Amino acid sequence: xxxxxxxxxxxxxxxxxxxxxxxxxxxxxSALIGPNxxxxxxxxxxIARLEKLQGGSVIVGNLTVGSCSNRELAKHLSILxxxxxxxxxxxxxxxVSFGRYPYHQGRPTADDEAxxxxxxxxxxxxxxxxxxxxxxxxxxxQRAQIAMTFAQDTEYxxxxxxxxxxxxxxARSLMALLRDLADNHGKTIVIVLHDINYASRYADWLVxxxxxxxxxxxxxxxxxxxxxxxxxxxxxxxIQHIDGLxxxxx
Amino acid sequence: xxxxxxxxxxxxxLCCIGYMTIGARGPLSFVIPFRGTKxxxxxxxxxxxxxxxxxxxTVSQNRILTPSIMGFDALYVMILxxxxxxxxxxxxxxxxxxIIFAVTASAMTLAALxxxxxxxxSAHSNLMRMILTGIVLGALFRSLxxxxxxxxxxxxxxxxxxxSYARFAQIETDLLMxxxxxxxxxxxxxxxxxxxxxxxxxxxxxxxxxxxxxxxxQMKALVLTAVLVxxxxxxxxxxxxxxxxxxSLARLVTPIEKHGVLFVSAGLISAITLIGGQTILERLFKLxxxxxxxxxxxGGALFLILLLKGHRR
Amino acid sequence: xxxWYWAGGFALAFLSFISIFVGVIDLSFGDLxxxxxxxxxxxxxxxxxxxxxxxxxxxxxxAGCVMQMLVRNRFVEPMTAGTGQGAALGILVVTILxxxxxxxxxxxxxxxxxxxxxxxxxxxxxxxxPTQPLLVPLIGLVYGGLIGAAVVFVAYQADLLQFISVWLxxxxxxxxxxxxxxxxxxxxxxxLTYFAADQFAIVGMGQAVTTSLGLNYKQVVLxxxxxxxLISALTVVTVGIIPFVGLVVPNIxxxxxxxxxxxxxxxxxxxGASLTLGSDIAGRLIRFPFEVPVGTVLGVVGAAIFLxxxxxxxxxx
Numbered sequence: 001x002x003x004x005x006x007x008x009x010x011x012x013x014x015x016x017x018x019x020x021x022x023x024x025x026x027x028x029x030s031a032l033i034g035p036n037x038x039x040x041x042x043x044x045x046x047i048a049r050l051e052k053l054q055g056g057s058v059i060v061g062n063l064t065v066g067s068c069s070n071r072e073l074a075k076h077l078s079i080l081x082x083x084x085x086x087x088x089x090x091x092x093x094x095x096v097s098f099g100r101y102p103y104h105q106g107r108p109t110a111d112d113e114a115x116x117x118x119x120x121x122x123x124x125x126x127x128x129x130x131x132x133x134x135x136x137x138x139x140x141x142q143r144a145q146i147a148m149t150f151a152q153d154t155e156y157x158x159x160x161x162x163x164x165x166x167x168x169x170x171a172r173s174l175m176a177l178l179r180d181l182a183d184n185h186g187k188t189i190v191i192v193l194h195d196i197n198y199a200s201r202y203a204d205w206l207v208x209x210x211x212x213x214x215x216x217x218x219x220x221x222x223x224x225x226x227x228x229x230x231x232x233x234x235x236x237x238x239i240q241h242i243d244g245l246x247x248x249x250x
Numbered sequence: 251x252x253x254x255x256x257x258x259x260x261x262x263x264l265c266c267i268g269y270m271t272i273g274a275r276g277p278l279s280f281v282i283p284f285r286g287t288k289x290x291x292x293x294x295x296x297x298x299x300x301x302x303x304x305x306x307x308t309v310s311q312n313r314i315l316t317p318s319i320m321g322f323d324a325l326y327v328m329i330l331x332x333x334x335x336x337x338x339x340x341x342x343x344x345x346x347x348x349i350i351f352a353v354t355a356s357a358m359t360l361a362a363l364x365x366x367x368x369x370x371x372s373a374h375s376n377l378m379r380m381i382l383t384g385i386v387l388g389a390l391f392r393s394l395x396x397x398x399x400x401x402x403x404x405x406x407x408x409x410x411x412x413x414s415y416a417r418f419a420q421i422e423t424d425l426l427m428x429x430x431x432x433x434x435x436x437x438x439x440x441x442x443x444x445x446x447x448x449x450x451x452x453x454x455x456x457x458x459x460x461x462x463x464x465x466x467x468q469m470k471a472l473v474l475t476a477v478l479v480x481x482x483x484x485x486x487x488x489x490x491x492x493x494x495x496x497x498s499l500a501r502l503v504t505p506i507e508k509h510g511v512l513f514v515s516a517g518l519i520s521a522i523t524l525i526g527g528q529t530i531l532e533r534l535f536k537l538x539x540x541x542x543x544x545x546x547x548x549g550g551a552l553f554l555i556l557l558l559k560g561h562r563r
Numbered sequence: 564x565x566x567w568y569w570a571g572g573f574a575l576a577f578l579s580f581i582s583i584f585v586g587v588i589d590l591s592f593g594d595l596x597x598x599x600x601x602x603x604x605x606x607x608x609x610x611x612x613x614x615x616x617x618x619x620x621x622x623x624x625x626a627g628c629v630m631q632m633l634v635r636n637r638f639v640e641p642m643t644a645g646t647g648q649g650a651a652l653g654i655l656v657v658t659i660l661x662x663x664x665x666x667x668x669x670x671x672x673x674x675x676x677x678x679x680x681x682x683x684x685x686x687x688x689x690x691x692x693p694t695q696p697l698l699v700p701l702i703g704l705v706y707g708g709l710i711g712a713a714v715v716f717v718a719y720q721a722d723l724l725q726f727i728s729v730w731l732x733x734x735x736x737x738x739x740x741x742x743x744x745x746x747x748x749x750x751x752x753x754x755l756t757y758f759a760a761d762q763f764a765i766v767g768m769g770q771a772v773t774t775s776l777g778l779n780y781k782q783v784v785l786x787x788x789x790x791x792x793l794i795s796a797l798t799v800v801t802v803g804i805i806p807f808v809g810l811v812v813p814n815i816x817x818x819x820x821x822x823x824x825x826x827x828x829x830x831x832x833x834x835g836a837s838l839t840l841g842s843d844i845a846g847r848l849i850r851f852p853f854e855v856p857v858g859t860v861l862g863v864v865g866a867a868i869f870l871x872x873x874x875x876x877x878x879x880x
Contacts, residue, residue, distance in 0.1 A: 088764070
């Protein structure tokens with residue numbers, strides 16, 4: 001479980017997050033949704049210790065972010081940042097291998113290599129293993145990066161808007177993969193999403209943010225309502241229910 | 251605006267008087283022609299540099315570039331060195347300075363056209379790459395110059411040594427006659443272009459729709475820039491950031507987008523900087539550092555600030 | 564990959580062999596047996612000179628490679644982005660304040676000023692938008708030029724111009740036994756960076772990835788900057804500024820073999836050494852018996868390759 005208590009954050013005097021307390025369930029996919037500037041990415045960065053905590057606490061499993069060792073946390077928590085604009089000239093296998101760095105610190109063992117091969121296989125990258133990352137398509141690149149995060153083999157995985165560069169096929173197969181990681185590998189996944197429908201379809205738990213605060217949280221069936229759309233997203237749209245799942249008629 | 255220009259002219263006059271009188275020893279009949287020619291050369295250089303910079307900034311549509319930054323004066327020195335290198339110093343010494351100047355200046359103009367016209371056209375698509383190219387080209391020219399200088403016999407070397415570094419204190423007065431003529435013609439032609447240049451500051455599209463022949467104007471401006479840079483480099487050597495410094499100052503003093511005003515104020519400020527700076531640094535403070543180094547420092551800092559200002563995150 | 568290591572090693576050995584036998588004093592292979600003077604000449608001048616070129620070139624290429632990872636931009640290198648000029652400033656200041664200072668003191672202070680100027684460069688780069696990758700090398704060149712102008716200014720005031728011309732344009736003709744040994748420290752520094760090669764490769768993927776993999780980003784960057792500054796300072800103190808090696812070599816290697824530094828750093832070092840040694844040999848031969856400084860040769864060759872790289876890689880270089 002990730003427990004967040006009384007988290008506040010400011011950037012240059014402007015409040016980004018105000019007094020957030022939140023528990024994200026273990027072994028599930030939680031999606032952070034909300035309009036632009038709601039503070040979703042900042043919250044994710046704080047959990048991942050990419051930004052320094054200013055006030056409040058974050059506990060991941062039994063590790064307290066900020067006081068536990070960086071390397072230790074790296075074995076329990078990984079983050080897939082928004083895709084960098086400059087892609088390294090590494091072959092896919094080398095990139096994925098770097099995911100094992102927290103364990104081997106530069107001297108990979110047979111176990112590490114097996115983990116890398118496994119990650120390549122899970123993400124269907126075995127055939128591309130020798131290709132350079134900068135020659136891949138956006139979707140393949142994204143998969144390679146997620147494979148690296150997967151190879152890191154952490155219980156908690158954070159993903160910041162991973163669907164940004166993907167077409168519908170790529171986005172769906174990625175979400176299905178995450179679903180599989182949560183259901184069959186026991187991963188706890190926190191993901192920032194733009195599209196409510198993807199969140200509603202694939203996530204177990206939704207956290208809607210607005211102006212640096214939590215507006216609503218809960219299972220998709222209870223949270224995605226016309227109230228949410230009106231109050232948080234400032235838009236009026238119909239909601240239809242298909243197989244019990246709320247779908248926003250965009 | 252007019253009163254500001256008059257003030258600048260008055261300051262320039264004061265600087266000239268200071269330059270002529272402070273620390274002068276010996277009979278007036280010696281001092282006046284001796285310092286007078288240098289003064290004339292400095293004024294000439296001042297106007298050549300400011301005019302070429304204004305022209306270049308307008309056709310490249312940005313305010314952080316100068317011909318020097320883009321390697322124009324390095325190109326001139328390289329061509330001069332190349333001439334000595336390939337023709338041999340002996341043949342060179344036989345020629346008069348005027349002919350050498352005319353030949354190298356023409357070669358410089360052609361080379362500048364060939365190199366920078368394509369580069370300029372890419373400016374609007376990728377300005378950073380163009381500036382970077384210019385700076386690296388400048389470095390390349392300087393290294394090539396150094397290279398050729400080392401290949402030349404030490405005796406021949408002295409022919410060109412003077413042109414390789416900036417020196418406002420010792421000016422090549424031999425060239426003053428031809429330089430005056432070329433500079434006056436160049437500045438005059440630039441002055442005649444002032445209205446077309448005003449239109450160009452509105453942007454490419456606006457200029458085209460207002461009936462300005464973009465490529466012709468650009469070419470003309472580039473030729474004038476090359477010629478004026480040749481004049482100033484022949485007289486005092488490469489000047490690095492002087493153009494940037496004085497034109498940026500001119501834009502502060504006379505903040506108006508009219509080339510009729512900008513040419514005058516930039517020219518006056520440029521001459522003031524050279525003559526006043528020379529007088530103050532070397533005659534009053536007895537600083538051993540030449541003015542060119544001080545200008546390099548100030549101008550370099552200004553360039554860095556301008557670059558950063560345009561691109562803060 | 565091993566094949567390429569062999570090729571690089573062979574090229575370097577070949578160039579070193581040539582370097583030993585090329586110079587003003589005529590020396591042939593057979594002299595080694597016949598003439599005791601020949602061995603003395605090699606021991607005092609040719610061998611030190613060859614080693615100096617190999618170490619300076621190799622370490623500068625490594626430093627350039629590390630700097631490109633830290634700044635996340637392929638068009639920077641210490642000798643044109645202020646680190647080398649900072650080192651020159653440091654030497655100059657020590658020379659003025661305490662002319663009798665030992666070479667070791669000079670080197671230490673030069674390393675400190677080089678570190679300060681590189682930190683300054685990094686601080687500036689941090690504020691630049693990531694959408695303008697070419698702004699970084701541009702700022703670097705201007706920043707380096709500015710510090711260079713400051714060096715010239717101070718030198719004029721202190722009447723030390725002839726000193727700085729040695730530091731600002733590198734050459735190996737002054738390298739003799741007893742005057743180059745500090746460079747071994749630079750070699751040691753570059754060798755140490757090899758142990759952190761993975762960490763620099765990770766830092767090259769950005770702060771988020773670095774942190775996520777459990778590394779302390781700031782610490783790795785600082786270690787890298789210290790290594791770069793040390794290498795630059797030692798090079799400037801012993802042979803002067805050698806431009807462009809650190810820029811073009813890592814680019815070419817990265818183009819051919821990618822960015823896995825653990826595998827490519829040895830190649831970077833070998834190619835940097837070969838390029839520098841080759842340029843030095845060329846400088847000795849072109850205008851025999853006079854010499855063209857290696858800084859000038861590389862100024863021409865390096866700038867030309869730089870321009871080529873600039874136009875080969877349109878944007879996301």
